Amino acid sequence: MANEQLFTIALGLTEPWFVKNILFDAEKHRLDLEIDFHVGAKFECPSCKRTGCSVHDTEKRTWRHLDFFQHQAYITARVPRTACPECGVKQVDVPWARSGSGFTLLFEIFALTLAQNMAIRPLAKLLQIHPDSLWRILTHYVDEAVKRMPLSSLKQVGIDEVAMKKGHTYLTVFGDLALSRIIFLAQNRESTVIQQFYDFLVAKGIDPKQVEHFCLDMWPAYLKGLADNFAESTIVFDRYHLMAKANAAVDLVRRQEAKERKELKNTRYLWLKGQANLSAKERERLESLSHLNLKTSRARRIIESLRLLWNCKHYDQAQLFLKKWYFWATHSRLEPIIEFAKTVKAHWNGILNFFQSPITNGIIEGLNNKIKVAMRRAFGFKTYRYLSTIIYLVVGKLALPTRY
Numbered sequence: 001m002a003n004e005q006l007f008t009i010a011l012g013l014t015e016p017w018f019v020k021n022i023l024f025d026a027e028k029h030r031l032d033l034e035i036d037f038h039v040g041a042k043f044e045c046p047s048c049k050r051t052g053c054s055v056h057d058t059e060k061r062t063w064r065h066l067d068f069f070q071h072q073a074y075i076t077a078r079v080p081r082t083a084c085p086e087c088g089v090k091q092v093d094v095p096w097a098r099s100g101s102g103f104t105l106l107f108e109i110f111a112l113t114l115a116q117n118m119a120i121r122p123l124a125k126l127l128q129i130h131p132d133s134l135w136r137i138l139t140h141y142v143d144e145a146v147k148r149m150p151l152s153s154l155k156q157v158g159i160d161e162v163a164m165k166k167g168h169t170y171l172t173v174f175g176d177l178a179l180s181r182i183i184f185l186a187q188n189r190e191s192t193v194i195q196q197f198y199d200f201l202v203a204k205g206i207d208p209k210q211v212e213h214f215c216l217d218m219w220p221a222y223l224k225g226l227a228d229n230f231a232e233s234t235i236v237f238d239r240y241h242l243m244a245k246a247n248a249a250v251d252l253v254r255r256q257e258a259k260e261r262k263e264l265k266n267t268r269y270l271w272l273k274g275q276a277n278l279s280a281k282e283r284e285r286l287e288s289l290s291h292l293n294l295k296t297s298r299a300r301r302i303i304e305s306l307r308l309l310w311n312c313k314h315y316d317q318a319q320l321f322l323k324k325w326y327f328w329a330t331h332s333r334l335e336p337i338i339e340f341a342k343t344v345k346a347h348w349n350g351i352l353n354f355f356q357s358p359i360t361n362g363i364i365e366g367l368n369n370k371i372k373v374a375m376r377r378a379f380g381f382k383t384y385r386y387l388s389t390i391i392y393l394v395v396g397k398l399a400l401p402t403r404y
């Protein structure tokens with residue numbers, strides 16, 4: 001078999017395409033494959049797909065292909081432009097590359113596959129391409145896959161925020177709680193992100209009313225956005241966020257009291273851990289502190305009892321429990337606890353809705369940890385466009401091409 005014939009088969013070329021020439025430069029570590037088409041071949045118009053168009057003229061183009069052993073490989077071809085009676089003169093689509101790209105499909109899919117597990121900068125280096133070229137490949141395939149993402153089964157959505165840079169800028173992530181994947185990202189955490197999500201669903205032909213439940217923390221901007229756009233959906237407040245707020249109230253009591261009570265020095269973590277998570281030694285320490293008639297002990301008892309709310313078996317039982325708890329908390333004479341109890345009162349229904357629809361954002365929290373890893377992989381490229389691309393790539397469960 002001639003080398004040209006071997007490469008024609010290896011590249012999967014079919015009529016009228018064939019490998020015409022092979023140029024190998026060992027010193028430059030470069031293999032060039034020249035592809036051509038047989039004289040008299042007819043092509044499909046890239047716009048209207050009419051077949052049998054004759055060639056008007058050609059234009060020489062080059063694509064980077066998968067490496068040939070340790071050598072970079074390039075494909076060159078004179079690409080025909082067809083003269084279509086309907087559409088005029090158009091360059092045809094070649095089977096080995098998508099229009100506009102300087103890489104073959106196999107090269108792009110290889111890069112895409114590695115990018116799901118590698119940091120961007122070292123990957124670009126490994127592939128010997130510019131990081132911008134790598135990003136162009138990734139954004140193209142991710143955008144396409146997001147467009148095709150099926151959402152017909154979407155019913156329960158978790159909303160959460162992720163810090164983008166240290167502390168100050170936030171992204172909002174929307175997750176499908178049933179399929180545990182991120183389905184939408186927004187650039188900040190203002191109420192308008194909910195409208196953006198609404199528009200995203202509509203653009204994909206999904207009736208927003210299809211979303212039965214939203215699970216989230218008590219961030220007012222999200223609540224406003226939901227009231228404006230998803231008035232018919234049910235809100236369930238995430239129990240873990242609620243308990244985090246409860247713990248913050250205990251910590252506030254401790255900090256105020258610590259000014260007068262030296263025993264409270266360096267005990268922050270003790271009060272914030274759930275009873276079940278304490279070591280024997282920590283439990284002993286807490287026990288000894290609890291004999292000192294501390295406000296902090298009292299605050300902790302009130303908050304620990306709130307944890308029992310989630311043992312309730314049904315809505316009515318939970319409502320009764322919460323009413324009693326609220327009475328106790330508001331009569332505690334502990335300002336931070338009273339404030340927290342008022343927050344509970346203001347979000348009463350959304351807290352109790354859990355007992356009709358027991359959903360939490362635990363899944364989203366887990367995805368958020370993966371998002372943080374993904375963002376580290378985009379190190380040095382912290383624009384929103386790049387971050388959203390890499391987040392979708394890692395936690396979007398997208399249907400990406402694995403071969404062509």
Ligand SMILES: [Zn+2]
Pocket residue numbers: 045046047048049050084085086087088
């Ligand atoms: Zn045409």
